């Protein structure tokens with residue numbers, strides 16, 4: 096049990112990669128807060144964890160609202176005693192070629208993926224610093240290296256690299272590590288719901304591994320980075336992408 100006695104908050108965890116991460120951390124003994132803006136689906140994930148013998152709590156909070164985030168961290172500490180692990184996973188895409196992209200699509204992705212991660216980290220780090228212990232994993236994307244139709248998403252995910260590195264430097268002396276996990280193509284709605292032309296140029300033809308990844312492939316790496324096995328790793332980006340980042344971004 097890697098996480099016995101530890102508490103994890105996973106944002107955007109009612110489905111997809113976030114749900115897989117919440118289940119994996121709970122399977123390995125963590126008490127998990129399943130955060131999302133979708134109440135009923137988060138409750139399903141919590142039920143699933145409880146049925147498997149784990150401990151979980153659903154907390155509805157919009158990560159783009161600092162007061163809601165702060166209340167979520169306070170409730171986590173009230174119910175479970177600490178925030179040891181934070182996974183900034185909540186995300187979305189609003190794809191378009193830049194000439195067709197409205198400003199609102201830039202703002203909504205920047206607010207959700209970048210400011211939301213900063214809000215959650217800022218709030219959780221107060222508790223982590225007090226305990227002199229913490230693990231934060233930012234869920235990124237291989238798109239930080241650039242993708243056509245992803246000017247908002249790529250820029251924001253690249254910004255998350257800077258946030259990861261800056262916070263890692265700021266908190267390393269407090270026994271808090273902060274890393275980023277960059278999934279490649281994962282068999283989840285965020286990939287499968289993309290516009291056909293964008294999805295087409297992301298196909299597995301452009302990566303060495305002849306299959307796309309599963310959410311569990313990402314969850315296992317997050318569990319490693321969230322554990323004490325990774326205590327000497329901080330400020331890093333780990334690509335979980337079947338080698339896609341080795342070749343398709345070189346043109």
Ligand SMILES: NC(=O)c1ccc[n+]([C@@H]2O[C@H](COP(=O)([O-])OP(=O)(O)OC[C@H]3O[C@@H](n4cnc5c(N)ncnc54)[C@H](O)[C@@H]3O)[C@@H](O)[C@H]2O)c1
Pocket residue numbers: 106107108109110111112113130131132133156157158159183184185186187207234235236237277278279280281282283284285286
């Ligand atoms: N699926 C992929 O192929 C892929 C690839 C690379 C990176 N990613 C990244 O992985 C993460 C999860 O992706 P996914 O495919 O599981 O996506 P998903 O759309 O299935 O899940 C995202 C979750 O975030 C929640 N959410 C949205 N706005 C929120 C808010 N304001 N506050 C709280 N929760 C909110 C949604 O309700 C949803 O449950 C994202 O950060 C995404 O950028 C996914």
